[in-house]
Amino acid sequence: MGDADTVDIIMVRHGESEWNLKNLFCGWFDAELSEAGLKEAQSAGDYLKGSPYKFDIAYTSMLKRAQNTLANILEGSGQTNVPIIKTWRLNERHYGALTGLNKVETVEKYGADQVAIWRRSFDTPPPEMPEDHPYYDSIRNNPALKEDGPTPEEFPKTESLKLTIERTLPFWNSVVVPKLKEKARILIVAHGNSLRGIVKHLDNISDEDITNLNLPTGIPFLYTLDANLKPVVSMKFLGDPDVVAAAIEKVANQTKKK
C-alpha cells in the first residue's frame, strides 16, 4: 500500500475475449468476454475484495470486453458504487487490416518476424483497414463511440503502439494525473496495448525494450508512484506468480502453432 508520499494505482487488462479465445486480431472490434474471461474478471474481483485496495474512481475504454471486466471486478470486490469514466482513449490499439485474422494463419502468410513487428514494435502499424474490410462498418459505426469517440479526422484505420500512446497520453495527463496528485485511489481496466503504452510511459521503457512486454488477461497489477508520479513499485501483479508467468507466456505464444 502507498504511504503519505506515494499513491497506488491498479490496472488490469480485460479478461479473455471471444476473439482472444479464437486467436483473432481484435483491436477495435467490440468482442464479448469469453466464459473464461468472465471468470478471470470475477477472480480479480474476489482477489481485490480480500485486498486492502479500495477505489474512488475507475476508468475504462468504450469496448465491452473492458467495461464488463470492470463491472465484474467492482461487483466481486463489493465496490459497485465506484464512479466509472469511459473513454475511447483507453481502447485497444486498432489492428487495421489484421482485424479478424487468425494470428497463427497470419504468421503462416507473412512470417513470424513481420507479425512480431506488427504486434509488438513501437512505431510500425499493421496495414490500414480498407473501407471494404468485413469489420470496417461495425467498428466505424459502433454506437458506443457515439458516447465518446474520436472525431472523423482522428478515427484510426490502423495504429502502432506509438499512435496508440499519442491518443492515450492526453487522457492520462489531463484526467488521471490530476486525480493521482489528489491521492485518489484509481482502477483502470483497459487493453493489452493501451496498457503497454501507459506502462512504457510510467517506466520510461525504451522503444526497443517495449517489444518484449506482454500483459496477461484479467490479472490486476499495481503501480506505486512517488510525489512526482515516478514508480517506486512497477507492475507488481496481484496473484500467484506461477499463474501470472503462465498467462504472460500464453499471450506471447498466441502466434505459435499449438
Ligand SMILES: O=C(O)[C@H](O)COP(=O)(O)O
Ligand atoms: O486486440 C487484440 O487482438 C488483443 O487484445 C491484443 O492482441 P495482441 O496481444 O496480439 O496485441
